[in-house]
Amino acid sequence: MPERPYIYYDFTVSICSTCLKRVDAKIVFEDEKVFMLKHCPQHGREKVLIATDIAYYKNCRNYAKRSEMPLKFNTPTHYGCPYDCGLCQDHEQHSCLTVVEVTDRCNLSCPTCYAMSSPSYGRHRTLEEIEQMLDTVVANEGKPDVVQISGGEPTVHPQFFEILDIAKSKPIKHLMLNTNGIRIAKDEKFVERLATYAPDFEIYLQFDSFKKEALEQLRGEDLREVRSKAIEHLNKYNLSTTLVITLQKGLNTDEIGDIIRYALKQRCVRGVTFQPTQEAGRLENYNSSTDRYTLTEVRSAILEQTDIFNANDLLPVPCNPDALVMGYALKLGDEVFPLTRMINPDDLLDNSKNTIVYEQDEKLKGHLLNMFSTGNSVDSVREDLKSIMCCLPDIDAPNLGYDNLFRIIIMQFIDAHNFDVRAIKKSCVHIVNKDMKIIPFETMNLFYRDDKRQYLEQLRTEIIV
Numbered sequence: 001m002p003e004r005p006y007i008y009y010d011f012t013v014s015i016c017s018t019c020l021k022r023v024d025a026k027i028v029f030e031d032e033k034v035f036m037l038k039h040c041p042q043h044g045r046e047k048v049l050i051a052t053d054i055a056y057y058k059n060c061r062n063y064a065k066r067s068e069m070p071l072k073f074n075t076p077t078h079y080g081c082p083y084d085c086g087l088c089q090d091h092e093q094h095s096c097l098t099v100v101e102v103t104d105r106c107n108l109s110c111p112t113c114y115a116m117s118s119p120s121y122g123r124h125r126t127l128e129e130i131e132q133m134l135d136t137v138v139a140n141e142g143k144p145d146v147v148q149i150s151g152g153e154p155t156v157h158p159q160f161f162e163i164l165d166i167a168k169s170k171p172i173k174h175l176m177l178n179t180n181g182i183r184i185a186k187d188e189k190f191v192e193r194l195a196t197y198a199p200d201f202e203i204y205l206q207f208d209s210f211k212k213e214a215l216e217q218l219r220g221e222d223l224r225e226v227r228s229k230a231i232e233h234l235n236k237y238n239l240s241t242t243l244v245i246t247l248q249k250g251l252n253t254d255e256i257g258d259i260i261r262y263a264l265k266q267r268c269v270r271g272v273t274f275q276p277t278q279e280a281g282r283l284e285n286y287n288s289s290t291d292r293y294t295l296t297e298v299r300s301a302i303l304e305q306t307d308i309f310n311a312n313d314l315l316p317v318p319c320n321p322d323a324l325v326m327g328y329a330l331k332l333g334d335e336v337f338p339l340t341r342m343i344n345p346d347d348l349l350d351n352s353k354n355t356i357v358y359e360q361d362e363k364l365k366g367h368l369l370n371m372f373s374t375g376n377s378v379d380s381v382r383e384d385l386k387s388i389m390c391c392l393p394d395i396d397a398p399n400l401g402y403d404n405l406f407r408i409i410i411m412q413f414i415d416a417h418n419f420d421v422r423a424i425k426k427s428c429v430h431i432v433n434k435d436m437k438i439i440p441f442e443t444m445n446l447f448y449r450d451d452k453r454q455y456l457e458q459l460r461t462e463i464i465v
């Protein structure tokens with residue numbers, strides 16, 4: 001009998017990348033890769049590469065755990081996912097990280113910008129609006145794990161420090177500032193003042209590349225001097241920093257290992273987050289057919305370009321296993337000890353267990369025990385380790401020195417090409433919109449920004465008809 005050229009693995013619902021209407025989608029394995037096949041009655045067939053590692057893709061399902069819910073939902077489920085955000089009652093994960101966009105404006109006009117920001121785009125939010133947005137997050141989450149002050153470029157807001165003061169007055173566990181680093185590079189006094197917001201305050205620093213050409217393609221300017229000056233200032237004040245790398249195939253994907261090695265040498269850097277480009281907003285120097293980069297390609301590149309991590313160190317994050325990979329290491333002077341391999345994956349999925357599988361590494365065990373100001377027992381080490389092995393920086397481990405932790409995150413934001421309703425319901429990085437809805441980052445950029453609203457309403461009307 002004739003055979004299909006692929007193995008049919010799964011079925012889901014996606015959207016057409018042209019008209020954004022829901023379409024059926026098959027997940028198939030072909031040529032050692034995972035593809036999504038979909039068909040729009042109007043725009044025809046699409047075949048999208050979604051993973052280059054079949055074993056890893058299948059293993060992600062083993063990491064699904066019972067969903068953690070917000071304290072309240074903000075919209076009814078009416079039109080069906082993804083047209084009901086949010087969060088609607090059908091969503092399957094609370095906000096592990098909530099982004100608060102305090103301005104649309106920016107001091108750059110990057111060719112790659114999901115928010116379309118520029119020096120003249122949109123407006124600054126008022127302090128009243130921002131406080132209301134923060135209160136919305138608190139109402140949903142109680143004590144939000146991570147809130148990220150973002151934009152646009154938040155440091156151009158004329159009341160920037162008042163915003164931080166308001167945010168710090170809320171019961172937020174960990175506050176982040178998402179910035180391109182220009183003000184940090186140019187104004188040391190500004191950094192000195194930022195440092196007064198520590199602890200539980202972190203800089204989420206756009207970094208991207210060491211190369212002039214890559215920075216110009218992604219950011220429109222050669223920002224090499226800005227990057228190095230920003231790191232110099234952040235090192236001086238030891239202000240916790242995550243380097244954020246937007247990845248575009250062939251542009252900066254050969255630098256992944258170099259960036260990790262550089263990051264490990266910086267006093268202020270607690271980790272690196274790699275984000276393959278999400279096709280959304282302004283995207284000028286990008287070709288969809290050649291420049292897409294998948295989560296599994298990033299993971300393979302980390303394993304190939306460094307000798308620090310092995311396959312057991314880069315695991316799916318149970319909150320949102322399709323979109324997030326994590327790996328932790330202990331940084332002690334020049335020595336780096338990968339930690340993730342010590343976790344028993346079953347324990348991550350069962351909140352009642354707290355056991356960690358130790359390798360027979362007495363040296364590492366000694367280091368861990370020495371790091372505790374209290375407890376000093378293997379059990380307390382296990383408990384603290386488990387609490388950091390959560391989605392994004394859940395740093396609820398008071399005895400563990402955050403200075404010594406180094407975190408690798410791969411975060412792949414779904415776009416119209418690889419959109420999967422099964423996976424989007426687990427999205428745990430959300431944006432609080434100015435209409436006080438909490439919207440998954442991915443669907444926000446596809447449907448809920450101001451310039452998309454009219455089309456969303458049209459789609460909704462067609463569903464009702």
Ligand code: SF4
Nearest residue numbers: 081084085086088091
């Ligand atoms: S992504 Fe989540 S919040 Fe949005 S419609 Fe789907 S289930 Fe609801």
